[in-house]
Structures are given as C-alpha cells and as structure tokens.
Amino acid sequence: MKKKFVSYQPLKKLDIWQKPNKKRTLFYFDLEITSRCNLNCRHCYINSAADDQAALRSELSVQEISAIADEAVSLGALWCLLSGGEPLLRKDFFDIYLALKKKGLLVSVFTNATLITPKHIDFFKKYPPREIEITVYGTSRETYEQISRIPGSYNAFQRGLKLLSAAGIPFELKAMAMRSNLHEMQDIIRFCAENNRDSFRFDPFLHLRYDRNPQRNREIIAERLSPEQIVELERAYPPRFHALQKNVKKLTCSKPADCDSQRLFLCGIGEGSFSLSHDGVMRLCHSLWHPDCVADLRKDTLTHAWDNLYAKVKRMESSRKEFTENCSICSLKNLCMWCPAYTYLETGRLDSWVEGFCRIAHAREESLKINS
Amino acid sequence: MIRKAALDSVYIPSEDVVAREIEDAIIIVPIVSGITDVEDELLTLNDTGKAIWQKLDGRATLRGVIEALTTEFSAPAATIKEDVLGLVSELLRRRMVVEVSAE
Numbered sequence: 001m002k003k004k005f006v007s008y009q010p011l012k013k014l015d016i017w018q019k020p021n022k023k024r025t026l027f028y029f030d031l032e033i034t035s036r037c038n039l040n041c042r043h044c045y046i047n048s049a050a051d052d053q054a055a056l057r058s059e060l061s062v063q064e065i066s067a068i069a070d071e072a073v074s075l076g077a078l079w080c081l082l083s084g085g086e087p088l089l090r091k092d093f094f095d096i097y098l099a100l101k102k103k104g105l106l107v108s109v110f111t112n113a114t115l116i117t118p119k120h121i122d123f124f125k126k127y128p129p130r131e132i133e134i135t136v137y138g139t140s141r142e143t144y145e146q147i148s149r150i151p152g153s154y155n156a157f158q159r160g161l162k163l164l165s166a167a168g169i170p171f172e173l174k175a176m177a178m179r180s181n182l183h184e185m186q187d188i189i190r191f192c193a194e195n196n197r198d199s200f201r202f203d204p205f206l207h208l209r210y211d212r213n214p215q216r217n218r219e220i221i222a223e224r225l226s227p228e229q230i231v232e233l234e235r236a237y238p239p240r241f242h243a244l245q246k247n248v249k250k251l252t253c254s255k256p257a258d259c260d261s262q263r264l265f266l267c268g269i270g271e272g273s274f275s276l277s278h279d280g281v282m283r284l285c286h287s288l289w290h291p292d293c294v295a296d297l298r299k300d301t302l303t304h305a306w307d308n309l310y311a312k313v314k315r316m317e318s319s320r321k322e323f324t325e326n327c328s329i330c331s332l333k334n335l336c337m338w339c340p341a342y343t344y345l346e347t348g349r350l351d352s353w354v355e356g357f358c359r360i361a362h363a364r365e366e367s368l369k370i371n372s
Numbered sequence: 373m374i375r376k377a378a379l380d381s382v383y384i385p386s387e388d389v390v391a392r393e394i395e396d397a398i399i400i401v402p403i404v405s406g407i408t409d410v411e412d413e414l415l416t417l418n419d420t421g422k423a424i425w426q427k428l429d430g431r432a433t434l435r436g437v438i439e440a441l442t443t444e445f446s447a448p449a450a451t452i453k454e455d456v457l458g459l460v461s462e463l464l465r466r467r468m469v470v471e472v473s474a475e
Contacts, residue, residue: 025395076394078401104390104401106414128405 027272030081071302083110113160178223227363288341318351336361377460384430
C-alpha cells in the first residue's frame with residue numbers, strides 16, 4: 001500500500017481538474033436566488049425592487065432549488081454560488097444555503113453586505129462559505145449612495161463589513177467602475193486592496209439589463225466610462241495592466257485565418273458551468289439570454305438541458321457579413337467586450353457589430369502598444 | 373479528548389462532512405467549520421485512502437477492515453494495519469469520522 005493516502009489541495013488545484021482531455025463535466029453553477037434587491041444601483045443588470053411581489057412569487061422554492069442541485073451534484077458539480085439580486089433578502093436563505101452545503105457543495109455568496117446581521121455571522125461561523133464577495137460602490141457615503149440610490153445604505157454596508165471582520169469571516173471586495181464613482185476609484189482600489197487576501201479586481205464594463213428594460217438600460221449607458229477612461233483606469237492599476245501586457249499576444253489572433261469565421265461561440269461556454277435565474281431559467285453563460293439558448297428548468301430537467309443546450313449553442317453560426325467580415329475575424333476580439341451574449345443584450349441579435357465595444361477594443365490596443 | 377483509532381472499534385463518516393466521488397477521487401467536503409486546517413482546501417483521498425474510507429460503514433471493526441484490505445492488496449498485513457490506524461486516527465482528529473457502537 002502507498003503511505004500517503006490523503007492530501008489537502010486548494011479547490012482550484014484539485015487533481016480532478018488537471019486531468020488532460022477530461023470529458024465535459026459540470027463543476028460550478030450560480031443561482032440567482034432572487035432578482036429582488038434592497039438597493040437600486042444605477043448600473044444593475046438584474047435587480048427588481050425588494051417588495052416586488054411578482055418577482056417574489058416567481059422565485060424558485062427551496063424544494064425546487066434542492067431538486068436542481070441534486071441533479072447538478074449528480075453531474076459532478078462541486079461549487080455553487082448564491083447571488084441575486086441580494087440573496088440575503090430571501091427569508092429562507094439559511095434553508096437554501098444549508099440544503100446546498102449538505103449535498104457536498106462548496107457554497108459562495110455574493111452580497112452587498114448591507115443586510116448582514118449577527119444572526120448571519122453566527123450562521124457563517126458555523127457553516128463557512130467558500131467565499132463571500134462584496135462589491136464596493138464607493139468609499140464615501142455620497143458616492144456609494146449616488147449609485148445605490150438608497151439613503152442609509154452606506155452605513156449598512158460599513159456595518160456589514162465590520163461584522164464580518166470582527167468575526168474573522170473572510171470576504172473579498174471588488175468594484176464596478178462607472179461615471180458616478182470614477183473620481184473615487186483610487187480610494188476604492190486602495191480600500192479593497194487593504195481588505196482583501198487576494199488580488200482585487202474591478203470591472204469597467206457595464207452590460208445591459210437581462211430584462212432589456214429600456215429606461216434602466218439608458219441609466220446603465222449613462223454610467224458607462226468612455227474607452228479612453230477605461231484604458232486610463234487600466235493603466236493606473238498596474239496588476240491589471242501588466243496582466244494585459246503579458247497576455248496581449250495570446251489575446252490577439254495573429255491573423256484572421258486563426259478565427260473560425262461563422263461559428264458564434266468560440267469561448268468555453270457550457271464546458272463546466274451554468275447559471276440559473278430566480279425563476280428557473282437556465283443559461284450556459286450568465287449573460288446569454290437569447291431565447292434559443294435558454295431552458296426553463298420548471299419544465300425541463302437539468303440533465304437534459306445541460307446536454308441539449310450545449311449541443312445547440314456550440315453549433316450556432318452566422319453567415320451575415322456584418323459578423324463574418326467584422327467581429328468574427330477581428331484580431332482584437334479578445335480585447336473586446338464583444339461576445340454573442342453581450343451583443344444580444346445590446347442589439348437583440350447574437351451576431352451584430354457593436355460600436356461601443358469596438359471603440360474600447362481599439363483604445364485598449366493603442367494603450368498596450370504605447371506601453372509595450 | 374479525541375482518541376486514536378482502535379482495532380476493535382467501529383467508525384462511520386461524520387454527518388459534518390460529505391464525501392464526494394468525482395472522477396474516481398474521493399473529496400471530503402466539510403459542512404461545518406473547523407474540519408480543515410486551512411480555508412479553501414479540501415481533503416482528497418488517494419486509491420488506498422479511498423479503499424479504507426469506503427469500508428468505514430458503521431458495521432465492521434477496524435480489525436475487519438484490515439482483514440478485508442489484506443485480501444485486496446498485496447502489501448503485508450502489518451503495513452496495512454499501520455496505514456489503516458494512521459488514516460483513521462487522522463480522520464478522527466479532523467472529525468471526519470466518528471466512532472459508533474459495534475452491532
């Protein structure tokens with residue numbers, strides 16, 4: 001017998017994920033257990049009001065979530081993210097969380113931290129999450145609440161962080177960069193870096209609403225940074241910029257022949273994960289809401305949808321010139337926000353050119369050339 | 373106080389962990405805190421550890437587990453005994469298994 005029977009491995013380095021040519025296996029899924037949120041952030045792509053009764057009624061029950069999670073576990077899932085909306089708004093949050101843990105899932109939670117109470121602290125101390133991620137909208141009350149649009153939310157956010165810190169419950173901070181907090185981004189970056197164990201990340205790309213609500217989309221567009229502001233911000237944060245510089249050759253195709261000109265999805269979509277909305281809509285990527293690319297798990301099984309959707313999506317092509325002669329063969333496609341999912345949210349089509357994305361890609365290219 | 377594993381005792385996986393078999397590996401996922409020494413690390417069992425774990429069924433004593441393993445593996449019985457006691461002691465220390473009354 002071999003002497004060493006046990007080993008401890010970080011989740012990301014488990015041997016099971018390193019096996020070459022392993023078959024497609026579900027590893028991770030995210031559950032938006034509610035679309036409701038107690039905040040009303042200007043840039044949010046999903047939220048409905050905390051007291052939205054229709055949204056509340058449409059939420060998957062604990063039993064429905066549990067049944068789907070059973071299927072996910074049987075397909076191999078090891079890790080699950082609870083997000084929203086604000087997941088802590090659900091009165092049965094503890095039941096959902098524990099049901100998932102007891103299936104042998106590692107559970108992460110994305111929260112705005114404003115609803116964290118001592119009861120949550122006791123619970124998380126007893127049943128630790130894999131991670132808690134919290135978005136920082138601002139480091140001042142004025143900026144935070146300019147974005148959240150809820151008076152008192154900044155104090156609630158700070159109180160939540162203090163409760164977690166005092167209890168020694170680890171959390172990771174992240175940020176969205178937008179017009180309302182751009183002036184404070186350096187403070188936000190510093191604040192996050194001081195509080196994080198690992199490197200901090202921020203996202204300057206605001207994508208549009210899943211429900212395609214025109215009024216809310218206008219609010220998101222109004223918050224978007226210009227391409228010049230995005231590259232300036234990237235350059236002002238060395239870890240991100242150096243990573244971009246280091247990988248620029250990998251991120252750009254050397255010549256158009258490297259690219260498949262008609263296939264829509266060249267990413268790793270559906271290789272190991274899926275997303276599920278509060279009302280049971282499954283997607284292979286959280287932003288992919290095209291009706292041909294989703295399944296209703298109140299009517300279909302996960303096991304069937306997991307195979308069926310993947311086969312369908314991977315086969316999808318476009319022969320429109322707008323696609324085949326532009327984005328499909330563009331050498332900058334990986335520096336771009338362009339992907340069929342985001343493009344659908346922007347234009348209602350999976351294969352359209354999006355001017356704003358294109359401008360960002362070219363600005364990033366220019367920025368990387370200047371500094372390389 | 374946590375005792376060392378004993379040959380005439382019977383053990384079973386704790387309700388505080390879930391053993392997941394993924395891609396032929398056994399991964400022990402803790403439900404409660406204090407099971408692993410480091411956050412975000414999971415205990416995995418190799419083939420030998422897996423063979424031992426799967427025999428901790430709440431019925432067989434460790435002596436019985438060792439006898440069964442001796443027929444499956446070509447290693448000397450003394451080595452198997454040492455390995456089983458070593459692993460189960462570690463699992464006990466980590467609260468991943470608990471002792472139950474023999475039937």
